[in-house]
């Protein structure tokens with residue numbers, strides 16, 4: 001009953017830099033809040049962060065083998081990585097792309113996501129709270145209960 005939550009490059013700095021864009025909540029805070037919310041729903045969360053593209057690909061594959069669902073914030077790899085796109089395409093489990101910021105309201109280069117065509121849903125612009133929204137939505141997808 002484990003769901004994977006994978007975070008990409010520079011997200012380890014969350015809370016320390018650019019709070020006007022990304023907020024003051026740290027990634028550790030988010031991990032703890034997700035673990036608590038998941039426990040209430042009878043699930044476990046495997047929460048990870050890496051600055052390395054290949055490791056993110058390895059973890060996406062691991063999520064497919066061991067997890068019931070996946071939330072991924074690929075950071076800047078969102079806008080560059082065909083490798084992550086390909087890895088996600090191969091996953092048979094429900095998967096959600098998550099961004100803290102509204103990537104459509106920022107620089108033009110952030111509007112293109114290589115990840116979006118390979119996932120079931122995209123959540124962006126809700127800040128740290130988006131992770132909890134994504135967990136709720138992911139559980140609905142896993143349980144095939146989209147409403148109520």
Ligand code: CA2
Pocket residue numbers: 009010011013014015016017018022073074075076077078098099100101102103110
């Ligand atoms: O909004 C998001 O969640 C992003 O995935 C964050 C990425 C960015 O490249 C994407 O376009 C949108 C950047 C993560 C960097 O995180 C930082 C956190 C604190 C301070 C500096 C960077």
